[in-house]
Amino acid sequence: MHNHLILLLVASVAALAAPSLFERYEARLSSGQPEALDRGPDVVEAAAPPPVLPRETRISADWSGHFRTDALMNGRSIPVLVDTGASLVALDETTARQLGITPAASDFRHSVQTANGVGRAARARIDVISVGSVSVRNVDALVIRDAELPQALLGMSFLTRLKGYSVEDGRLTLKD
Known part of the structure; x- marks a missing residue:
């Protein structure tokens, strides 16, 4: 009421x-x-975000025609050889330990063909690999016994995750 x-x-x-x-x-x-x-109300023009340009990194070939550089893996600088013939990124045991990757002896059950012959490898995953301004997360890798791999290889498990890569005039261009 x-x-x-x-x-x-x-x-x-x-x-x-x-x-x-x-x-x-x-x-x-x-x-x-x-x-x-x-x-x-006053009209205010909003600033448009700058266009996102692809990030690129260029690597010059060395005297032998190979592309060698330093890659940042899990925050550590590792010298690598870019190898399109390697299916996966490949690390020796010592380098893997520096990255916090320590496979058990029983994990070395995969047979691999290396420049030094047939070897045993363990599967691993690298959290992040960066080469210059180009980065890839969660990259599949192999850990190979120290004596069987003289240098870390930056293989196709990294390269195929990029927007592209090309070789021109003795320079490898990686695009992210």
Whole structure:
């Protein structure tokens, strides 16, 4: 009941005020002066984000025509040979330990063909590999016994995860 009385009171005040408000509005219109409108909000142009350009890293061939560089693997600088003939990134045991990868002896159950002949390897995963401004996360790798792998190989498990790579004028370009 109390709510009905409040509603009735509000409706009565509105009914009494409406005619006088309407009469003032009508008088302003008939005076010939243009109706003033509130100023609208200011228009602010938003800055568009800069276009994302592909990141590229270029590596020059060495005297023998190979592409050697330093790759940042799990935050550590590792000298690598870029090898399109290697299916996976390949690390020797010592380098793998530097990256925090320590396979058990029983993990060396995969047979691999290396430049030094047939060897045994353990599967591993590297959290992040960066070469210059190009980075790839969660890269499959092999850990090969120290004596069977003279240098870490940056193989296809890294290269195929890039937007592209090409060789031109003795330079390898990696695109991310």
